[in-house]
Amino acid sequence: MRYVLGLSGLYHDSAAALLGDGRILAAVQEERLSRRKNDARFPERAIRSCLEQAGITAGDLHAVAFYEKPILKFSRTLEVFLGWAPRGGRAFARAIPDWLGGRLDLRGRIRAALPGLRAECPILFTTHHEAHAASAFLPSPFTEAAILTVDGVGEWATTAIARGSGAGIEPVEEIRFPHSLGLLYSAFTAYCGFRVNSGEYKLMGLAPYGEPTWVGAIRDELVSFDEDGSFRLNLEYLDPLADDRLTNARFHARFGGPPRRPEEPLEPRHRDLARSIQVVTEEAMLRLARRAHERTGSFRLCLAGGVALNCVANGRILREGPFREVWIQPAAGDAGAALGAALAAWHGSLERGGLSAPRTPASTDAMAGGFLGPEESPEAVEASLRSLGAVWERMTPEVLRERVVRSLAEGKVVGWVQGRMEFGPRALGHRSILGDPRNPDMQSRMNLKVKFRESFRPFAPAVLAERSTEFFGLGGESPYMLLVAPVAESQRVPVAQEADGLDRLKQVRSTLPAVTHVDGSARVQTVDRDRNPEFHALLRQFEAVTGCPVLINTSFNVRGEPVVATAEDAYRCFINSRIDVLAVGPCFLERDRQPHASLPRSFEALAD
Amino acid sequence: MNAPPAHRSLRERFAIGASLLPPVALLLLASRWGWVGIPARVCLLAMPGVIGLGMGFPEVFAPWYRGFSRVRSWLGGRLVFGLLLGIHGLVVIPMGFFMRVLGQRPIDGARSGSSWVRSKGYGSLRDPF
Ligand SMILES: [Fe+2]
Numbered sequence: 063m064r065y066v067l068g069l070s071g072l073y074h075d076s077a078a079a080l081l082g083d084g085r086i087l088a089a090v091q092e093e094r095l096s097r098r099k100n101d102a103r104f105p106e107r108a109i110r111s112c113l114e115q116a117g118i119t120a121g122d123l124h125a126v127a128f129y130e131k132p133i134l135k136f137s138r139t140l141e142v143f144l145g146w147a148p149r150g151g152r153a154f155a156r157a158i159p160d161w162l163g164g165r166l167d168l169r170g171r172i173r174a175a176l177p178g179l180r181a182e183c184p185i186l187f188t189t190h191h192e193a194h195a196a197s198a199f200l201p202s203p204f205t206e207a208a209i210l211t212v213d214g215v216g217e218w219a220t221t222a223i224a225r226g227s228g229a230g231i232e233p234v235e236e237i238r239f240p241h242s243l244g245l246l247y248s249a250f251t252a253y254c255g256f257r258v259n260s261g262e263y264k265l266m267g268l269a270p271y272g273e274p275t276w277v278g279a280i281r282d283e284l285v286s287f288d289e290d291g292s293f294r295l296n297l298e299y300l301d302p303l304a305d306d307r308l309t310n311a312r313f314h315a316r317f318g319g320p321p322r323r324p325e326e327p328l329e330p331r332h333r334d335l336a337r338s339i340q341v342v343t344e345e346a347m348l349r350l351a352r353r354a355h356e357r358t359g360s361f362r363l364c365l366a367g368g369v370a371l372n373c374v375a376n377g378r379i380l381r382e383g384p385f386r387e388v389w390i391q392p393a394a395g396d397a398g399a400a401l402g403a404a405l406a407a408w409h410g411s412l413e414r415g416g417l418s419a420p421r422t423p424a425s426t427d428a429m430a431g432g433f434l435g436p437e438e439s440p441e442a443v444e445a446s447l448r449s450l451g452a453v454w455e456r457m458t459p460e461v462l463r464e465r466v467v468r469s470l471a472e473g474k475v476v477g478w479v480q481g482r483m484e485f486g487p488r489a490l491g492h493r494s495i496l497g498d499p500r501n502p503d504m505q506s507r508m509n510l511k512v513k514f515r516e517s518f519r520p521f522a523p524a525v526l527a528e529r530s531t532e533f534f535g536l537g538g539e540s541p542y543m544l545l546v547a548p549v550a551e552s553q554r555v556p557v558a559q560e561a562d563g564l565d566r567l568k569q570v571r572s573t574l575p576a577v578t579h580v581d582g583s584a585r586v587q588t589v590d591r592d593r594n595p596e597f598h599a600l601l602r603q604f605e606a607v608t609g610c611p612v613l614i615n616t617s618f619n620v621r622g623e624p625v626v627a628t629a630e631d632a633y634r635c636f637i638n639s640r641i642d643v644l645a646v647g648p649c650f651l652e653r654d655r656q657p658h659a660s661l662p663r664s665f666e667a668l669a670d
Numbered sequence: 671m672n673a674p675p676a677h678r679s680l681r682e683r684f685a686i687g688a689s690l691l692p693p694v695a696l697l698l699l700a701s702r703w704g705w706v707g708i709p710a711r712v713c714l715l716a717m718p719g720v721i722g723l724g725m726g727f728p729e730v731f732a733p734w735y736r737g738f739s740r741v742r743s744w745l746g747g748r749l750v751f752g753l754l755l756g757i758h759g760l761v762v763i764p765m766g767f768f769m770r771v772l773g774q775r776p777i778d779g780a781r782s783g784s785s786w787v788r789s790k791g792y793g794s795l796r797d798p799f
Contacts, residue, residue, distance in 0.1 A: 127795070128798075131793075131797065131799055132798050133798045133799035134798075141777075142776060142777060143758070143762055143766075144762060144765055144766040144769055144776050145766065145769075145775060145777035146766075146777060147758070147762050147763045147765075147766030147767070148763045148766070148767075151755050151758040151759065151762075152755070154754060154755075154757075154758045154762060155750075155751045155752075155754035155755045155758065156751070158754050159747075159750055159754070168798065169798070184796065186795040187795060187796075187797065187798045188792065188795060189792055189793070192792045222789070224789075231792075233789035233791060233792060234788075234789055235786045235787060235788050235789055236786070236787055236789055237785045237786060238778065238785070238787055239777075240777055240779070241778075241785045286781060286782060288783065288784045288785065290784050290786060291786075292784050292785040292786045293785065294780065294781060294782065294783075294785050296781060297779045406795070407795060410795050413794075414792070414793075414794050414795045414796075415794055415795035415796040416795055
């Protein structure tokens with residue numbers, strides 16, 4: 063078997079992915095193992111995990127591919143500093159040591175991290191957007207497609223259109239730094255008091271509570287659209303070199319005051335800004351999607367890049383765009399680019415230095431449901447629990463499911479850790495916290511008491527694929543929870559009088575109040591037997607007992623924590639939060655039988 | 671129960687010993703300027719001994735070494751930051767200015783018109799540039 067290792071990182075979301083004869087054998091984000099959210103350090107743990115999962119060593123690798131061209135990125139960084147001068151002195155003094163500290167000599171760094179790597183094993187470099195495009199198209203079920211990749215910035219490109227056909231990807235055109243939809247969204251994220259590169263979800267979750275009152279101001283002064291689908295940012299309002307802030311005094315004056323600090327309360331203005339930038343982003347993404355169709359002639363679209371995690375925009379592209387089918391890489395951010403780099407190297411032509419392998423698309427896709435991470439054996443799970451002093455019962459899968467479903471039906475919150483860990487930001491039923499979506503108190507209870515996060519954050523429903531149309535107007539499958547769709551009319555409950563702001567949260571809008579957003583939509587995961595058999599069986603059992611084929615599915619972590627990876631992480635999180643029941647591997651644990659009231663946590667907490 | 675002492679390489683022992691030099695060097699300066707009564711020669715002769723002391727008893731001086739390393743990297747970081755600010759002022763700003771005079775604009779800050787750039791191809795996978 064020929065093995066290719068793909069790597070991403072050193073900016074944010076480091077990851078490694080391993081192919082064996084072109085099949086995705088493993089893919090892991092560094093944060094899950096290092097327990098530091100959005101860990102950007104070189105992905106040494108993720109590399110080790112991938113090699114261990116495949117049972118190989120570095121000496122067995124046939125190629126290693128990195129997701130960026132470091133020297134091109136460095137030269138862009140220098141050019142931008144020249145162009146931005148006399149501003150940017152502090153950013154320059156902060157950025158250069160990073161570059162000189164090993165980001166330039168990546169070949170050396172990769173070889174040092176892979177002792178035993180054969181001298182003749184090539185170390186290859188894709189461009190950032192090539193890696194995103196490869197991660198979007200090559201694992202997709204399509205033989206040909208338009209590819210749209212949108213993020214903050216790679217080397218120069220911030221947005222790119224390509225055409226995928228067979229095993230090949232041909233770049234068509236791109237929009238370059240500083241004109242970046244990702245940077246614009248991040249600027250508003252930072253301005254509203256959330257952390258850049260991880261708080262974007264919060265801004266998206268806040269948007270439905272606001273009014274689009276700032277859309278005019280954003281369109282008039284901050285971003286201008288061309289008829290051809292491209293856009294430009296007005297740099298008089300932005301500071302694209304300040305990683306953590308991105309906005310300047312003029313921006314603050316125009317949008318109603320200084321940036322919100324994380325600990326300050328959210329004002330109506332922040333909700334309106336969140337809604338407004340969401341509206342502008344959706345509009346921009348729709349324009350880009352139409353352009354991608356025009357330039358490629360394809361009716362299929364593949365999406366990746368951080369902005370492709372905006373599931374509201376994705377839903378609109380699917381419903382309103384020119385495409386008949388859309389496939390989105392579940393790890394659409396930079397972690398997924400590790401996989402893209404490996405796939406680009408595997409299928410890349412010999413002249414370019416690739417392995418020139420042919421491609422046969424899988425009937426669903428090649429992502430194995432996104433379950434590409436490590437899994438602990440039942441014995442390892444029990445050994446972990448024993449060392450922590452936990453109290454558990456070991457059960458067969460059938461009995462475990464029955465006990466879990468009974469707990470869920472009683473209104474309990476369940477931690478569910480089964481099988482291989484997910485790759486990508488969403489928990490898809492292998493590292494999840496589950497609850498009954500029919501319970502109107504569940505959203506605020508799970509937000510405030512279980513996950514210790516903002517009360518407005520929405521939860522997602524996981525629904526049996528075969529019954530999804532009864533509950534959601536999806537028009538297709540959504541196995542990776544990347545699409546927002548309206549809750550079906552038949553499930554809606556009329557709201558007598560619309561409340562204001564965050565009070566809207568408490569109003570019941572459907573038969574599934576805990577997963578219905580204030581605008582009547584939901585971020586849906588459809589669960590099918592082929593890709594996700596254990597979780598599918600659990601949903602079937604819940605349906606048999608309650609008649610409801612839907613569960614709340616949220617990632618198994620608390621605020622500031624990466625999703626749990628191991629039984630130990632899960633037990634610590636279970637004890638320190640208000641999760642009632644934990645099902646990890648074959649073990650069933652109840653909160654009131656545990657000897658601990660709290661435990662030292664296993665992660666580095668990060669501020670918002 | 672005491673934890674067994676960690677194994678320390680010769681290099682690490684030397685680093686711990688060398689970290690004891692700055693206080694001796696300060697003493698040397700103080701004696702040169704007549705602030706203390708110890709002859710400068712004694713300070714000079716004590717230096718190899720101090721290094722040997724650190725190398726011989728690394729566990730005793732390990733806390734000092736950790737603190738010293740923290741201060742050194744903090745100071746180093748500040749120094750590098752200052753130096754790079756200087757380079758920005760003396761090199762980057764004038765170069766950026768001349769580029770602008772010569773009509774070169776690395777950042778396309780135009781407010782209108784299409785921003786699409788035709789792609790030139792991804793280039794070789796072998797090249798990091
Ligand atoms: Fe990216």
